[in-house]
Amino acid sequence: MSLVENTLRAHLPTLKTTSNGWLTMNCPMCVQNGHRPDSKRRGGLKFEQDRIGYHCFNCGYTTGWRPGQKLGIKLIKLMRVLGVDEGEIQRLKIQLWDQVVVDDDWLGIGGTNI
Numbered sequence: 227m228s229l230v231e232n233t234l235r236a237h238l239p240t241l242k243t244t245s246n247g248w249l250t251m252n253c254p255m256c257v258q259n260g261h262r263p264d265s266k267r268r269g270g271l272k273f274e275q276d277r278i279g280y281h282c283f284n285c286g287y288t289t290g291w292r293p294g295q296k297l298g299i300k301l302i303k304l305m306r307v308l309g310v311d312e313g314e315i316q317r318l319k320i321q322l323w324d325q326v327v328v329d330d331d332w333l334g335i336g337g338t339n340i
Contacts, residue, residue: 227273227276228276228278228293229318229321229322230278230291230297230301230318230322231273231276231278233305233310233314233318234271234278234305234308234310237305237308237309237310238251238271238308239251239252241271242267244270247272247274248270248271248272249270249271249272249273250267250268250269250270250271251267251269251271252264252265252266252267252268252269253268253269253282253284253285253287254269254304254307254308255269255282255285255287255303255304255307256268256269256282256284256285256287258303258307259285259286259287260285261284261285264282264284264285266284268282268283268284269281269282269283269284269287270282270283276292276293277290277291277292277293278290278291278292278301280301280304287300287304288300289301289303289304293325294325294326295322295326296319296322296323296326297315297318297319297322302315
C-alpha cells in the first residue's frame with residue numbers, strides 16, 4: 227500500500243464494496259458543490275494497483291492519484307473533508323516529493339536537439 231492509500235484508509239468512514247470493486251460512502255463533497263447531502267452512498271473510492279480513484283455519482287466530484295504524482299488540490303480537499311490533519315497532509319506532500327516524476331522534455335533536456 228502507498229502512503230496516500232494508508233492515509234486515506236485511516237480516515238474513511240464505514241464503506242461498502244460493490245461487485246466491481248468500488249468502495250462506496252456518502253460523498254462528503256456534495257454539499258460543498260451545491261448539492262444536498264448524499265445519503266445514498268454515491269461517493270465511490272477505488273484502490274487499484276497503487277492507484278487511487280474517487281468519483282461521486284451525484285455531484286460529479288472526481289480526483290485521483292498514482293505513484294509518481296504529487297497530491298492534487300482536489301485530493302487534498304477530499305482529505306481535509308475526511309478529517310485528515312493539515313500537518314499530516316503537509317508531511318505526506320514532503321514524503322511524496324522525492325517520488326514525483328519530472329518529464330525531461332518539459333524541462334527542455336529530453337531527447338530533442340537544441
